[in-house]
Amino acid sequence: MxxxxxxxxxxxxxxxxxxxxxxxxxxxxxxxxxxxxxxxxxxxxxxxxxxxxxxxxxxxxxxxxxxxxxxxxxxxxxxxxxxxxxxxxxxxxxxxxxxxxxxxxxxxxxxxxxxxxxxxxxxxxxxxxxxxxxxxxxxxxxxxxxxxxxxxxxxxxxxxxxxxxxxxxxxxxxxxxxxxxxxxxxxxxxxxxxxxxxxxxxxxxxxxxxxxxxxxxxxxxxxxxxxxxxxxxxxEVRYETYKIDDADYIMVAFGTVARITMNAINKARQEGVKVGLIRPISLWPFPEKPFLETRDRVKGYISVEMSAGQMVEDVRLAVNGHAEVDFYGRTGGVVPTQEEIYAKIMSVTGGITV
CATH class of the missing domain: 3.40.50.970 (Thiamin diphosphate (ThDP)-binding fold, Pyr/PP domains)
Structure with a gap:
């Protein structure tokens, strides 16, 4: 078939x-x-x-x-x-x-x-x-x-x-x-x-x-x-990572929002901003491992969600104070755009290029 x-x-x-x-x-x-x-x-x-x-x-x-x-x-x-x-x-x-x-x-x-x-x-x-x-x-x-x-x-x-x-x-x-x-x-x-x-x-x-x-x-x-x-x-933990090996900042998103976030990451990388993605596939159990492996070397995480901020709490628990955790979300059925997520990345990172 x-x-x-x-x-x-x-x-x-x-x-x-x-x-x-x-x-x-x-x-x-x-x-x-x-x-x-x-x-x-x-x-x-x-x-x-x-x-x-x-x-x-x-x-x-x-x-x-x-x-x-x-x-x-x-x-x-x-x-x-x-x-x-x-x-x-x-x-x-x-x-x-x-x-x-x-x-x-x-x-x-x-x-x-x-x-x-x-x-x-x-x-x-x-x-x-x-x-x-x-x-x-x-x-x-x-x-x-x-x-x-x-x-x-x-x-x-x-x-x-x-x-x-x-x-x-x-x-x-x-x-x-x-x-x-x-x-x-x-x-x-x-x-x-x-x-x-x-x-x-x-x-x-x-x-x-x-x-x-x-x-x-x-x-x-x-x-x-x-x-x-x-x-x-x-x-039964499942997750995907995208360009996190050299990332200074890591985005966290799941479902269709993760696809939009990937596009924003690619645009930010074109500007020299090193950013990657952790995509939880199993929301429970939450994938703590990629955070444990990166939290002492990255400058921060940004959780992107179609909510007022829910998964971000699990991100903060996994990071456990080792790095800053920011949040960007839209609610009520509004889908965050690539441009909005890109703007959030540039705001948090300071838009620093290398």
Missing amino acids: GKVLMKGNEVIAEAAVQAGCKYFFGYPITPQSELVAYMARRLPEVGGLFLQAESEIAAINMVYGAAGTGVRVMTSSSSPGFSLKQEGISYMVGSELPAVIVNIVRGGPGLGNIQPAQSDYFQVTKGGGHGDYNIPVLAPASLQEIVELTSEAFDIADRYRTPVILMGDGMLGQMMEPVEFGERTQSELPDKKWATTGTRGDGSPKIITSLDLNAEALERRNHTLQKKFARIKEN
Whole structure:
């Protein structure tokens, strides 16, 4: 299969199908409605099931039920709808159920608008719902990267028995780019002896729950979860660097903003300003390593976001006071331009040329 021109939301859906997802429960909300529509048409072709739920709350609980049987299942939404899913997501983490949850972020807070934003960063990286937990979060920057990361999201979910979030902005969901799925081989699903598929008279019934009324027992369950989160932090960090080896200043950006930032970096380098980029691909676990390796030799970092300043807090934690950390952001669905980011670079660096 050669390259095909597709919309971002549809790429996510097709990549999920090719990763073995045959069950989708969701509710249409812009700017991700095309994903729901694509699944409604595509899943019956592969013997799967699509169901439009009556609400986002219903959808995430249907995902809970399907995940409990061990199948690969997905849901998707955009910011307000994603907020409604938080209780169900917390239940899934507590019950250790694998699924992929897509959030195509729009402007907020509140109903906001349907323009692209990254202002759900806190929500996806700091738990989002109640209780002590984290969820792996992958943030693609291109439609081709969506193909790879969607497949990886399902693999990570099964590997650790956890929900995984695939997060993009409204621009990523709506843009069209040529993508290639290639001859992808579906990952072999792990043995899911925990799944509630019936005992068939062999063994005791399997029970999936997050409820434990005994405090000490629930604490042991929490300790088990925390050990799993530590394994995820050790093994599932993903990031990309760009021209950081000789950089005096390093930009930090993810998703589509990183692509715009790269153009600004190239323009600044033409003026002799040595600047590079760290692009987190996993928002959680956050990639601390490239900061540890550069923070004692660079003059500063600049976090660029479509938010009022959320990822910048993780950048500051990783830098830990070893260098200055500046921020540039646009909110409400406004996309920062190459010229604006270039101006910020020149302002912070003093526009010094060599």
